[in-house]
Amino acid sequence: MAETVTAQEESVGVDFKDDIERIEPMHWWIGFKNTELQLLVKHPNISQAEPEVAYQGVSIEKVHNADSPNYLFIDLIISEKTKPGKFNITFKFKNGDLLEQTYELRARKKQAEDFVGFDSSDAIYLITPDRFANANNGNDINTSLKEKTIDRTDDYARHGGDIEGIIQHLDYIQDMGFTAIWSCPLLTNNMPKSSYHGYAITDYYEIDPRYGDMNDYLELAEEAKKHGIKLVMDQVVNHCGSEHWWITDLPFKDWLNYQENFENKGTLITSNHRRTTNQDRYASKSDKKGMSDGWFVSTMPDLNQRNPFMAKYLIQNSIWWIETAELGGIRQDTYPYPDKTFMSNWAGAIMEEYPNFSIVGEEWSYNPLLIGYWQDGANNKDGYDSNLKSPMDFAMQRLIVEALNEEEKWDTGLVKMYEGLANDFHYASPKDVMIFPDNHDMSRIFTQLNGDINNTKAALSYMLVLPRITQIYYGTELLMNDFEKPGDHGLVRTDFPGGWSEDAINGFTGKGLSEAQKDMQSYLKIMLNYRKVSKAIHQGETVHFAPKDGVYILFRQVQDETVIHVINKNEKPVRIDLTRFDEVGLNAKKVKNIITGAEFIWGNTLKLDTKGSLVLTTKLN
Template identity: 55%
Template sequence: MSRESSKHKSNVTFGLLLLIAGITALGGVRHMNAQETAIRVEPPNWWAGMRNPRLQLMLYGKEIANYTPEIKEEGVALDSWHPGASANYLFLDLSLDPGLEPGEVEINLARRGFPDQEVSYEIRTRQRAGEDLVGFDASDVIYLITPDRFANGIPENDSVSGMREQGTDRSDDYARHGGDLEGIRQHLEYIAGMGFTAIWPTPLLTNDMPRTSYHGYAITDFYQVDPRFGTLQAYIELSKEARRKGLKLIMDQVVNHCGLSHWWMEDLPFSDWINYQENHEKGQPITVTNHRRTVNQDPYAAEADRILMEKGWFVPSMPDLNQDNPFLATYLIQNSIWWVETLQLGGIRQDTYPYPDKDFLARWAREIMEEYPNFNIVGEEWSTNPLLVAYWQDGAPKRDSYRSYLRTTMDFPLQKALVDGLTAQETWGTGLIGIYEALANDFHYASPRNLLFFGDNHDMDRLYTQLGESVALTQMALAFILTTPRIPQVYYGTELLMENSAKPGDHGLIRSDFPGGWEGDLRNGFTGAGLTSQEKEMQLFLRKILKFRQRSPAIHKGETLHFVPEDGVYILARSLKNETVVLVLNKNEGPVTVPLSRYAELGLSGKPMNEILSGKTVIWSGSLTLKEPGAYIYTTE
């Protein structure tokens, strides 16, 4: 047994905790299930047959650090235990035998002069082996959803008694609007019918914050679904039904920070559980990060800048978690694995990837990928510098020999180049040339096909707004996103030309309600009722590409060949065996004739090519006449 010598300094009372937990007067041996006990146990359960036999339990209860644990269960070894600096925490290190049978493990807690306590901890049967959980890849197209703004399936859970933020107000862009898990579940048919193969909802865990908590990134309980979104069972059912419809479920997770109202903030386990903890406990001003993410790679970075970047709080309402604390590091890794196993996930999106301790991130990703070797994780590195993005992808050579174990990063550099290139005038070095040259940076990436590519997301202006509300440019952007060697992601409502042009940069407006997600909506994107002809045409345009993409191995894993743009036309091809897909982006306002002799190395001369958007067939010979600006996709299929 080992002990943490530092002492917790706060004088927290247990009044509220006792009320919530329902702790009764001690008397005799107490025998309780871990989910029902006055003693909080996290993770709340585990599974037999995991590749990693080690498990660390965090027990939380009044003066529990003064108890001595004992486990006599066959197949479970109690290797050590560690009292927290707060007397209300006790950490148990267990080893589980490979042949351990599922069932209840009895944990006895003894303290001289007090009755023993017993907790029953459940070891469950795994639904399937870890290698059978397959993560998202370049054959998928991900539909990103802000759940509070997508669809309200159960209006009764819009306001939950006892939570800090009450009610909904759809007229307020920063209030809760009532979208929930059931709303997503009810419209899985629409999502799958559009041709998407994966869904990524922003975080659905409890955000019990006083205001503006609809987005989900200020988590106040890492093991609880926010009751305004629904229940754990509803989350599980969403995952099951999504799989039945051919949709992988990606979970948005946050290991960098938590919400200021997290339950442990009034009684932290150790003196270094969060960064700048002493300032927080003394009520002093909080040190905020400098957001200088380059310190992770910069060989000349000052140590002071590195420390401030990693340890500074993201914002004052989100305490920065200190992954240097080994108990917290293990807690976060096990939490991620618990959700993968519980929901049978098809991937994780990790928020603010460069902000935590990068050695911890490597361990976090490695342990997940060891448990689920066919899984996938995407890390958010919001940088338009491809050198920085490439650094985080596993397999890229690095000066500091850092190994990330991260398969996918987000391609912000190509996103910016795409928007800039489509909106710029066509000159020698701008316009389509900018897109072409940005894609040429793929030589620097370990695996370009594993980058996540998008036109917009929940933190950016809507794609239609970025492109000046040009339908043609929006269609060109989507066609490029969906044919390049990438994993594409589309933000909900893009198919309906949703915009935030009145208030660029306004996050509340960027996350507007999907029309038809609320009873009484006059417009309905799910059924088409009340939509304009432009909105319907965009929806059909995207559906056609997505459906084609689903059956195109050339786009999923084919070779890429592109030609230097000329005269406002950019041609890119994807080829695999007998299938060739050719994307033509045309920025010319009037009709243009494109001589095809320049593209002879595509090997398509004289072949019939089907244009998937118009349904017309052309013979790839002589020249190609493009009557309007926009995207054209030809295939030998």
């Protein structure tokens, strides 16, 4: 359609030009509920120019000067009758000079309702792209960027993983049973060192060339879709990288928080990380400011979302990526750190345009009260509604680890899992909360559980049957660990074996894996693929019974399917009385072990021979 419009315009002699240094968003679409679009224009002394548009259905509502003379912010109105096509924005200077910039409004590829996000039926595979697979050695080093080396022996250097590496292993991800991919940020991170992690973004509209380009990212989105896999984009609105292109010429005096300290080379004020100030009715103003305005770290300038132009820039950027890559979700980094009113507006603007979309926010808190506060529909005392569908369940993650590591007593061990899940009464929608064994910022689950394979299986299987969205970090299926330096970020983000042609061990093919690794990979694959088709796990009712004699049993039920999860911490064989669970209605029914396929009749007792987990189902086919 765009080609047809262009041909029509060229036939009447339109001369398209690109005179302006930078305009963002670079293009937009017709057909949004919000008919407003704000363009950031960056060009030397552009504030001295007056912009004009002559395109049917598009009008300039207002033009804003910034504090820097090199910026203009143009408010456009795009009427409902506007047709897709290209047009010129003409910038007229007082001295008679003219500059022209081509702008394009595109037709949307699909209806807003068809942008369907992730939910409790999904299992998300989290990838650190630099450490997953290197399919294109030609893009490992980019001489125009500040970090110019590759060194796989350095845990904090770039290793060369790229987007093509993910594409080439979509079959593996699909076969494992994952239904979505969340990649750590793929946008340009032009920092002088440790740029591999991606969270110090220096261009919000550009794919880092060391990962590939926009065509590669769009290919990933398309190929993932063909594999039945949703693409979740990791975004960061709290901060940018200190080498962001706008840092040398900031648009406004309040574009950043504590900007005067930065510009005057004073002491940078980093965050106090007191996230409770978002909810604490007694919190001091200084503590609140230290949390929301302080820089996350000294190399990540804190963005001031109270500046209305910054706020609109970030909201439009998120929508631009959703529409461009037809995303299946957004993961928002450091969710409680930005201005919380802005975060409500940001999520609200996205969900207004895409009612079936999903956003998950990182709230690293072990207190369910704080986690629940951020979920849409929460009954908050201060009336705050975040518009956020899915917070992350750090609280339950920690309780699971503690429960499996601890000795069984009346108030320790499995009872922590039991009482932790009981906190679901606080959540507006427990099934939309995201659970995970580990991620890119914490020790691997195998490390957290002290190398105990049975406990690792128990933790994973329990999470996979909970009323939750599940996220698994790449390599968990291979017992990847950080025993050498627990919690060290560089080591946590170890290369996936087989992602590089020179690797002697290959997790994708099984070459060189230990028997324990093969067993864990097979275990997780069976669990994930069962989960993929289990309505009981996706939408069933949950019933669990208080742990007794070192055994904790949870049931998920819907219609004719029941999934039973058993955790046994006894070192010696034990026989449990099944009549205690009669209310679940399984007596005399045949059940199957999901992992082994063995079947038996649910009777009065069940003998558990070994420590670990047991996952059963009444679904025999």
